[in-house]
Amino acid sequence: MNIAQLWSRAFLERRPSASLGLFRLAVAWTVGCHMIPSFFHMEDTYLATAFKTQNFSFFPAWILRLVEGSPDWVVWVWVVLFCVALAAFTLGLCSQASGMLMTASCYYFYALNNVHIGTLSFDILLVTLVLMCVTGYHGDFLSLDSLRRGKDRPYKHLRPFFIQRLLQLQVAWTFWYTALSKITGGGNWLTDNPYYALMHYPPMGVVRDFPFREWIGQSPTLCYGLGVSCLVFEFTIPLCWFIPRTRKVSIPLGIAFQFMLWATLHVPTIFLFLFPPLMLLFIQPETIVGWIEARRAAHAERDRAVLLYDGQCGFCVESVKRLRVLDLFGWVDPLDFHMQPDLTKLNPLLTPEHCQSEMVLVEPNGQLSGGYQAFARLTRRLALLMPLAVPAHLPGMDWLGRRVYRWIATHRYLLHRSPACQTHCQR
């Protein structure tokens, strides 16, 4: 394989973007967990009354001056923008644009005051966010964007692999350079015994009061050994992520290492929420696609549920398209009831009148449900609808849902412009 082929395989090859869709959720969660708590005490963090420090080595002075002059109402506007952008990014609504707005908001608050959010790991998060803003590939899967496009099986959408590869390289380089800085250029992990010093940090220091801390702290030799082990781990584990044969072991080990860091030190939760998903990006996207396809095949072998809908209604046809996107594991098989010569073969209780009045779900065990009840059942079965399962079953939702559903079902021919609608509207 020559260099051009290697390069193409590493960065240019079109591969499923499913991993980036999943990673988007992890990034959104991390950003939310890091930023939102700082909004709960605005008078102490960002408003004019707050104590502020600025990061002159990160931001050009003109940006800091510009941001420093923000009146309080501008700060509040940025809070709203951040929350809207974060919500849209999480849901995958205009993923790239919402990602850019969210990143811009993070930069704004970082420039305004870096006391509460500015850490080295936040810089890593910003690097990740900037990479995520380069393309909208992360909006292909698990997103409202994919729902809007309505393309079947969005997890198989092929995209150039370079963003995922750069994210993989980012976490590997971060590990290597962190280890390198500990032994060169001012680092003292070989010449001194930093782990031993950490074990003796005062109670209000960065080290948590974890089990065996005192015992470990009694032995300088053990501490030195643990410090060197950390170094060896940080140097070798990223290499193992790139080797297919060692990947299965090295990814869980890397995640366990991050968990150990978080459990023993007061490091920002970025270590726990961002680094493990970065490591999971080493799982080949084809593996994820293969796993989803295997689940679909398993459902196809068993009896699948059937959803009967009105195929002459454009609104219903469009809704079914979106349902196919939401039905990640192929649990339900949507059928146009007009195309079924004998509905009683599916279930003896079914009639064309019933199917005309509302969508009907026939589950593999024969259970029938219609209208809002069918929707509520689907929220418990379709993986991507599950976030709605709890709200859909709250007290009172059945009453409200039935009425909303009835209104939509009655007006369904008016809700979508299609030849079928026009025909029915004239009726």
Place this chain on the structure above:
Amino acid sequence: MLRRRTLITWFVIGWTILFQYETLRASYLSPLVGRPLPKFPLLFPPAGWIMFYNVDNSYGFAEVYGIRGDEPTLLDPHAIFPIKNVGYDNIRRNVLVSVLDGRRAGNFCQFLRRKFPQYDSFAVVYAQYPDLIETPDRVLRQVAYRCESHAARQQ
């Protein structure tokens, strides 16, 4: 298609060079050329990936005392910055040391007067364990600056 592949290739090369440059700039490249090299703004940490790279036996931190009459009271740092981060404690990450810089004294004093109006004045103290291992109970303290009351400032 060719245009997109070319664009991606240039982006990957540019990003990689930038990443390596910013990682190595402060600790390796600048000493090598004997002068501080320029930093690429708005991206990458200023000194590279230096998490816990140098931990020695000493430990410095900040203390803030509220003073009423002649009676100093050590203020709970969690009351000074009450932000509850998810999953970690920023105070234990020593975030309070950022108040020690004398250039920020005016801003911090104003902040303290608003948050703790019950005190007449404040003292911001730099405290240090000189050797956590040999003398774990020995703490050296030095007043970094004082925040005088409005009345004292007017006199």
